[in-house]
Amino acid sequence: xxxxxxxxxxxxxxxxxxxxxxxxxxxxxxxxxxxxxxxxxxxxxxxxxxxxxxxxxxxxxxxxxxxxxxxxxxxxxxxxxxxxxxxxxxxxxxxxxxxxxxxxxxxxxxxxxxxxxxxxxxxxxxxxxxxxxxxxxxxxxxxxxxxxxxxxxxxxxxxxxxxxxxxxxxxxxxxxxxxxxxxxxxxxxxxxxxxxxxxxxxxxx
Amino acid sequence: xxxxxxxxxxxxxxxxxxxxxxxxxxxxxxxxxxxxxxxxxxxxxxxxxxxxxxxxxxxxxxxxxxxxxxxxxxxxxxxxxxxxxxxxxxxxxxxxxxxxxxxxxxxxxxxxxxxxxxxxxxxxxxxxxxxxxxxxxxxxxxxxxxxxxxxxxxxxxxxxxxxxxxxxxxxxxxxxxxxxxxxxxxxxxxxxxxxxxxxxxxxxx
Numbered sequence: 001x002x003x004x005x006x007x008x009x010x011x012x013x014x015x016x017x018x019x020x021x022x023x024x025x026x027x028x029x030x031x032x033x034x035x036x037x038x039x040x041x042x043x044x045x046x047x048x049x050x051x052x053x054x055x056x057x058x059x060x061x062x063x064x065x066x067x068x069x070x071x072x073x074x075x076x077x078x079x080x081x082x083x084x085x086x087x088x089x090x091x092x093x094x095x096x097x098x099x100x101x102x103x104x105x106x107x108x109x110x111x112x113x114x115x116x117x118x119x120x121x122x123x124x125x126x127x128x129x130x131x132x133x134x135x136x137x138x139x140x141x142x143x144x145x146x147x148x149x150x151x152x153x154x155x156x157x158x159x160x161x162x163x164x165x166x167x168x169x170x171x172x173x174x175x176x177x178x179x180x181x182x183x184x185x186x187x188x189x190x191x192x193x194x195x196x197x198x199x200x201x202x203x204x205x
Numbered sequence: 206x207x208x209x210x211x212x213x214x215x216x217x218x219x220x221x222x223x224x225x226x227x228x229x230x231x232x233x234x235x236x237x238x239x240x241x242x243x244x245x246x247x248x249x250x251x252x253x254x255x256x257x258x259x260x261x262x263x264x265x266x267x268x269x270x271x272x273x274x275x276x277x278x279x280x281x282x283x284x285x286x287x288x289x290x291x292x293x294x295x296x297x298x299x300x301x302x303x304x305x306x307x308x309x310x311x312x313x314x315x316x317x318x319x320x321x322x323x324x325x326x327x328x329x330x331x332x333x334x335x336x337x338x339x340x341x342x343x344x345x346x347x348x349x350x351x352x353x354x355x356x357x358x359x360x361x362x363x364x365x366x367x368x369x370x371x372x373x374x375x376x377x378x379x380x381x382x383x384x385x386x387x388x389x390x391x392x393x394x395x396x397x398x399x400x401x402x403x404x405x406x407x408x409x410x
Contacts, residue, residue, distance in 0.1 A: 005369070005377070006335065007338075008377070132211065134211060167404050168403070171403055172210070173401055186397060186398075186401050190394075192394035193398030196394070197377070198373075198374040199372050
């Protein structure tokens with residue numbers, strides 16, 4: 001009995017990296033990989049067409065609307081939603097497989113989707129990534145270029161509304177201009193602290 | 206309202222570093238200081254006489270039994286107890302002053318004392334420091350030298366019983382032989398993660 005506390009078993013985490021548009025979720029995940037942080041990234045499935053530079057399986061799992069319907073019917077998604085008229089969802093199998101083999105799983109999920117995952121898996125570690133100010137957030141959304149002024153305005157309004165959801169999350173990490181490594185440091189610290197919990201979060205299976 | 210989440214105020218933490226005898230609490234605190242971790246260490250007051258090398262105000266606040274009685278009477282202690290026939294307790298004033306001025310406070314408290322502090326301040330961040338095995342713990346307790354075989358046996362029995370209290374703590378950090386910096390890294394990560402909480406722990410005043 002006593003020895004359990006000397007040598008507790010490793011409990012893999014389900015980590016949800018969320019935040020507003022323009023928070024820099026993709027940059028953070030890329031830098032985490034570059035720095036060798038050990039985690040399994042499970043990509044979101046989507047029925048939209050790939051944007052230039054996006055790679056199937058790396059950035060998203062690009063599915064047809066029909067394939068998506070099949071996955072929904074077979075209960076193969078952790079959560080799914082229709083966002084901007086496109087299906088979006090997290091495939092269940094790779095998440096459960098990675099956790100089952102003892103690896104931390106990282107998901108990139110929007111603020112809405114995080115609420116769904118939290119309801120189903122309250123033990124998920126949820127991180128809200130955000131810009132350091134409203135001004136910075138606006139600049140980033142403008143910089144995307146591809147969007148019209150109306151789209152930028154809509155995204156900004158949505159992002160500012162989503163900021164009110166911060167208290168629903170476990171952690172809040174600032175990804176300031178030029179502060180990508182600091183944001184990654186904070187996330188690494190969060191994962192380390194979570195693994196040092198005296199009572200681990202409930203296992204997911 | 207929204208801007209509160211962009212710029213939340215810094216919430217200082219009350220951190221309790223606890224663990225069994227022989228866990229290496231003092232070495233960890235010393236190394237944390239050497240590495241420039243920002244915190245205010247509030248020393249425990251005790252009515253026992255200083256051991257060789259111990260310095261008043263740095264290691265402990267050495268008080269007479271009468272001075273201790275006065276502090277108890279005036280409610281100037283966060284918690285106090287009689288351990289091995291000697292008074293032991295945490296002075297309240299320096300803790301509240303440091304927290305009030307926005308600094309994290311670190312206390313070194315035994316497992317019993319942590320239970321008292323937790324009851325009074327459930328928002329304290331409690332860390333259980335431990336050796337990496339029963340064998341290592343035994344070696345460390347034997348190495349102290351000054352104690353008799355009976356005293357070592359008693360301390361070991363107490364330490365093993367205290368290991369059962371790990372689940373009452375927020376975090377569990379292993380201080381293995383040669384792993385002092387790793388233990389300190391883990392504590393630094395815990396403090397960083399705690400400061401990244403989306404909803405800070407309740408302020409103490």
